[in-house]
Amino acid sequence: xxxxxxxDLPPALACLKGADTLLRCPICFDFLSISMMTKCSHNFCSxxxxxxxxxxxxxxxxxxxxxxxxxxxxxxxxxxxxxFRAARQQLSKVTFDSPPISPKT
Amino acid sequence: xxxxxxxDLPPALACLKGADTLLRCPICFDFLSISMMTKCSHNFCSxxxxxxxxxxxxxxxxxxxxxxxxxxxxxxxxxxxxxFRAARQQLSKVTFDSPPISPKT
Ligand SMILES: [Zn+2]
Ligand SMILES: [Zn+2]
Ligand SMILES: [Zn+2]
Ligand SMILES: [Zn+2]
Numbered sequence: 001x002x003x004x005x006x007x008d009l010p011p012a013l014a015c016l017k018g019a020d021t022l023l024r025c026p027i028c029f030d031f032l033s034i035s036m037m038t039k040c041s042h043n044f045c046s047x048x049x050x051x052x053x054x055x056x057x058x059x060x061x062x063x064x065x066x067x068x069x070x071x072x073x074x075x076x077x078x079x080x081x082x083x084f085r086a087a088r089q090q091l092s093k094v095t096f097d098s099p100p101i102s103p104k105t
Numbered sequence: 106x107x108x109x110x111x112x113d114l115p116p117a118l119a120c121l122k123g124a125d126t127l128l129r130c131p132i133c134f135d136f137l138s139i140s141m142m143t144k145c146s147h148n149f150c151s152x153x154x155x156x157x158x159x160x161x162x163x164x165x166x167x168x169x170x171x172x173x174x175x176x177x178x179x180x181x182x183x184x185x186x187x188x189f190r191a192a193r194q195q196l197s198k199v200t201f202d203s204p205p206i207s208p209k210t
Contacts, residue, residue, distance in 0.1 A: 015195035018188035019124075022181055037142070041178045072177060073146045076127055080185065083123035090120035091196065 013091055023081050026061050027052060031085070035077035040064040043074055118196055128186050131166050132157060140182035145169040148179055
């Protein structure tokens with residue numbers, strides 16, 4: 001939940017913007033934290049969607065009816081968030097700090 | 106389903122290996138194609154898991170009981186596969202073809 005301290009993507013990593021957006025929660029806009037999927041296949045942080053459903057029994061994205069019982073852990077997204085953030089940090093170093101890598105000849 | 110023609114990750118992109126692995130189907134080892142999630146939160150290509158379940162009613166990863174009716178589309182993974190493959194191709198160009206990018210001073 002500390003993504004706000006991360007710098008914007010450097011221009012060389014603009015191509016990661018799509019994955020960055022997909023891995024964020026549509027409620028809090030932070031990276032998904034304990035991802036839960038609704039029946040309608042939308043994903044939210046566990047806390048965010050539970051809070052929302054306690055107020056209104058529908059998906060905040062598509063308005064399909066939804067209950068807490070329907071929620072299913074989408075654990076692969078938690079793993080992808082970790083992997084993505086580590087890769088992004090690593091790539092920021094490569095594209096900015098390293099000497100150019102010559103293609104194999 | 107054409108990932109086999111893709112080159113291995115260049116060394117500068119080794120940090121993408123984790124995401125690459127997560128986005129592959131545990132049955133066919135190709136990138137997920139029409140991702141379906143079981144109740145136990147494991148993901149497979151739609152065709153791969155339906156074929157498997159017609160033979161045995163359990164998850165191929167953790168052996169929990171599973172049926173076709175329990176499957177839920179995990180569409181965000183299809184979007185992530187597309188986004189990841191595009192980014193990887195783009196980054197291969199950046200890390201191999203471009204002049205070095207100087208850090209801002
Ligand atoms: Zn959230
Ligand atoms: Zn929805
Ligand atoms: Zn498959
Ligand atoms: Zn399983």
